[in-house]
Amino acid sequence: MKRGLLVLAVLAVAVLSVPRANAHHSFGATYLEDKTITLDGALVQMLFRNPHSYVQIDVKDASGQLVRWNIEWGGVVQLSQKGVTRDTLKPGDQVVVVGNPSRTAEDHRMRLVKITRPSDGWTWGQSYD
Amino acid sequence: MNKVKSVSILGVIVLALAAVPSSFGQVDITGIWANRGHMDWLDHGRGPDLVDYSGIPLNDAARVKSLSYTAALQAEQERQCEYYTPAYVVFGPFGLNIWTEVDPTTGRIIDYKMGAWIDKDITTIYMDGRPHPSKDAYHPYSGFTTGVWQGDTLTAISTHVKAAYNRRNGVPSSDQVTVVEHIVRHGDILAIMGIINDPVYLTEPFVMASIWEQDPHANVLRTSQPCEPIMEDERLEDGTVPHFLPGKNPYINEVTDRYHVPLEAVMGGADTMYPEFRKKIKDTYMPAAKCDRYCCGPVTDPALKCIRDATGRER
Numbered sequence A: 001m002k003r004g005l006l007v008l009a010v011l012a013v014a015v016l017s018v019p020r021a022n023a024h025h026s027f028g029a030t031y032l033e034d035k036t037i038t039l040d041g042a043l044v045q046m047l048f049r050n051p052h053s054y055v056q057i058d059v060k061d062a063s064g065q066l067v068r069w070n071i072e073w074g075g076v077v078q079l080s081q082k083g084v085t086r087d088t089l090k091p092g093d094q095v096v097v098v099g100n101p102s103r104t105a106e107d108h109r110m111r112l113v114k115i116t117r118p119s120d121g122w123t124w125g126q127s128y129d
Numbered sequence B: 001m002n003k004v005k006s007v008s009i010l011g012v013i014v015l016a017l018a019a020v021p022s023s024f025g026q027v028d029i030t031g032i033w034a035n036r037g038h039m040d041w042l043d044h045g046r047g048p049d050l051v052d053y054s055g056i057p058l059n060d061a062a063r064v065k066s067l068s069y070t071a072a073l074q075a076e077q078e079r080q081c082e083y084y085t086p087a088y089v090v091f092g093p094f095g096l097n098i099w100t101e102v103d104p105t106t107g108r109i110i111d112y113k114m115g116a117w118i119d120k121d122i123t124t125i126y127m128d129g130r131p132h133p134s135k136d137a138y139h140p141y142s143g144f145t146t147g148v149w150q151g152d153t154l155t156a157i158s159t160h161v162k163a164a165y166n167r168r169n170g171v172p173s174s175d176q177v178t179v180v181e182h183i184v185r186h187g188d189i190l191a192i193m194g195i196i197n198d199p200v201y202l203t204e205p206f207v208m209a210s211i212w213e214q215d216p217h218a219n220v221l222r223t224s225q226p227c228e229p230i231m232e233d234e235r236l237e238d239g240t241v242p243h244f245l246p247g248k249n250p251y252i253n254e255v256t257d258r259y260h261v262p263l264e265a266v267m268g269g270a271d272t273m274y275p276e277f278r279k280k281i282k283d284t285y286m287p288a289a290k291c292d293r294y295c296c297g298p299v300t301d302p303a304l305k306c307i308r309d310a311t312g313r314e315r
Helices: A003-016 A076-080 B003-020 B060-067 B071-075 B254-259 B278-280
Strands: A037-048 A055-060 A066-072 A094-101 A109-117 A122-125 B031-035 B096-102 B109-114 B123-128 B144-150 B153-159 B178-186 B188-198 B208-214
Touching: A037 A066, A055 A094, B003 B031, B123 B144, B123 B153
Parallel strands: A066 A109
Antiparallel strands: A037 A055, A037 A094, A055 A066, A094 A109, A109 A122, B031 B096, B031 B208, B096 B109, B109 B123, B144 B153, B153 B178, B178 B188, B188 B208
């Protein structure tokens, strides 16, 4: 049991120590990586694609108006290796997304750091490798 | 007698070895190589800061073009699927998958192939002595690359590339670029030093290097994956070309404010490549009192401790 835990710990350290493999454009040049925001909304569509996937969600702003957010995710292979498929998320799913906001606020864009679907507890987060 | 017999046996062994056809070059560089992010980790990981051209010998034209860049440019439908050039191997992220194409008759290596990423095509390094094509020939993103062994170093020269970038924050590269890569294997470590010559945007050769560790579990693909253009940014639907006008880049002081690096360092140029530049800015550079971002490089495991200097500052 102890040995199993040790192996798990070593694996966890190994996974966490691997640098995130981001590409296409510099995420630091696109998003405010030292800030995170949380959005709660309904999924409009998931674009499972290269170079990066996107999820689009409608979120109510302070005045109650629906605002569409484009949220950048990993590429097809990166997500596939983590068990995400094009059918993982469906239009209408209520999701909570944590991410880094765009440098330009009016873009309503975000880089996905963590996504959760409260209805069944499904979640994805952190690693793009 | 025994001496004569030993020499004969040695001779037979040498002849036998000489008769075995070589299936690879001087050193086997094929296999799967994982990026550990152990050097220049911003470049080889999440990407560089937006306005940071330090260490790049860019000229005034390149600086103006870099300052006009916004990452939204790569969200344009016609640009989302553009590739970087072969030089991306030394300033981009990801692992490497290298394999050979072998002549089935002679067993000789026709070419090495360096695998594609989501934003880079396969680089084919021809080893059969073929010449580079005419300067007017087609310029694909992958360019045209030939290689030659110099001892245990494979030297590859790429030409005929498309105009793209020399850093993932908008520093441009022209279609006149020549990239020389020196590929060296040290045990399980692969090192590539890239020397980028660009008569349009650089005043001197730009040298970068990267290292990988052999890892058969790394699952680094060989082929390029299909890219599908979509409307990533609705503001661009009307054909807007994202840019900053001269003098209007709002992020020009971001690195200077955060790290207290003088603006002349951030703006790059050949001076900033050399150690002597430190002496030049010693009176204008005051280290920030506290590190507030990326203090421990790529290490995200809280169990691993940062290296601290004598004052306790994370380094």
